Amino acid sequence: MKPCVIFDLDGTLCDTSADLIAAANAAFRELGRDIALDHDRPEDRATALRGGKAMLRLGLSRLGAVDDDEVDAGYQPLLDAYESAVCVHTTFFPGAREANLRLREAGWATGICTNKPERMAHALMTELGARQEFDSLVGADTLPVRKPDPAPLREAVARAGGDPMRYVLVGDTTTDRDTARAAGVPVLLVGFLSPVAHLEGDAELDGFHEIETALSAVLPLAQTSR
Structure with a gap:
């Protein structure tokens, strides 16, 4: 895996x-x-x-x-x-799509875990032409529970074919931080639209060009999912 x-x-x-x-x-x-x-x-x-x-x-x-x-x-x-009108003005943040493709080329599985309803998330990623670039997509209603319950995160890993002992969540809110903590795995935080330093993630990304370095630093923190 x-x-x-x-x-x-x-x-x-x-x-x-x-x-x-x-x-x-x-x-x-x-x-x-x-x-x-x-x-x-x-x-x-x-x-x-x-x-x-x-x-x-x-x-x-x-x-x-x-x-x-x-x-x-x-x-x-x-x-x-x-x-x-799910995708009139929406765009990827700079470097996000490219970072995901680099990770996949380097042998990582990647997926999405969102509290947006699954059909809307699927429609958005399809309109952006990027749904096929992610191995999984789990939304707010895919399971009976949503983030910060860790079950949707674990489901996203499983559907992506990821290693349940070696995965990381990238997010931007207390919900993402709490989800990762509940799963016992590291969280990388991005602060493109609001500050995240106070959230105390395992690392903070100033841009997606830093993701490989950050993953190398935090992946040893990954634990067996509880």
């Missing part, structure tokens, strides 16, 4: 923030709320990568107290809007 690298998707491999914010703004219009998130605002971009309900809460909080029922009411319209 091959050593394995599993990537988070939103905020790690790809900048999906503009398309996510557009979907949130469509949901606000559906709710009849005169509020819009702004992709030029760092807080809004960072919140987009924490999920649909986080975006809805942020926008509604700017109008006053947040009603959980209204957040729930806006969630499905947000998902519908996003699914209909």
